[in-house]
Amino acid sequence: MQLELNALPEVHARVALIVYTDHRQEQGVVMQHALGERDGALYMAEGVNVTRDTIEMLLKLNALQTLTLVPEHVVALGVGSLAWVVERQERKLLFQGATDKAVAALDGQVFPQPRLLFVTRGAQMFAYALRGTERPTGNTPLYRAPYFNIFSNHAVCNGSMQCPGAITPENADAWTQAFFYSNFVKPADSQKRWATGGTYRELWDAVREADEFKDEWLVPAGLTLEQAVGGR
Structure with missing residues (x-):
């Protein structure tokens, strides 16, 4: 939705938000600059960190009040x-x-596959496993996803993955498909990702024989859902 300024009541420029990044646009910071008039001309004050009041003001604006339906399987959502x-x-x-x-x-x-949890931030994807059937909460312990191509910090090696362009609730299934449509070539770390004895081939032979991936075959990841979505 596009809203023209002339369609609003009398408005005044109060704050400018400027994004400063390095030349690769990989790191940066958002600063807010107060705007005012001096001798009939608009001037911009020195930048300061974005304040909570500014964030709350943005959330109250009509342009940002549209609600998005979040599917049941989505447990956390951010920018x-x-x-x-x-x-x-x-x-x-x-x-x-x-x-x-x-x-x-x-x-x-x-x-058969275990219950899984995926987290995406930008172009990076993280994979975990879950035990049980209940909807996870912040305190829910996570387990290592039992797959090749996953680093010790649980980040997925992009390898042959064709990552979807957008990170939205509607695109969650597309990210899942991208993960499973990639080739699992080799371990990306030295950690064992399954609790059964034997080799990785023997793990999947056991899964086939049991006709399920048993919860007790999962290895603790050493962190909770809250820590994972917080990027720890």
Whole structure:
């Protein structure tokens, strides 16, 4: 929705928000500058950190009052970030190019998957596993996602992933599909991501035999949902 200034009651420029970034636009800060008049001309004061009052003022503006319906599986939502749950289901796993030949032989086969939690921030995706069936809260403990291509900080190696452009509740399923449509090639860290004995191939053989991915096969990640969505 586009709102013309002349369609509003009498308005005055009060605050300017300016985004300062490095030349790669990877790091930056938002500063607020008070606006006023001096000798009939508009001037901008020195920048200061954005205050809570300014944020609350922005949230009250008509242009920002549109509500978005959030699907039940979304558990956290922020600007350019999202966290959602993927319930247990069978999925095809892609192991084309896997360095472990026994694992590579499973390429394209379908296996039951554990309950998962994904978090996206910008172009980065983080993967975790969940136990139980209840909707997770901030105190819910997370577990390591039992897949290759995941680093020790739970970040997913983009590799062959075709990441969707936007991070919105409507795009959560597309991000999930992008994760499973990529090839799991090799471990990205030295941590063991499953609690059963034996190899990674033997884990998925056990999953097939049990016709489920049992909760007790998950390894604690050492953090809670609140810590994960907070970027800790």
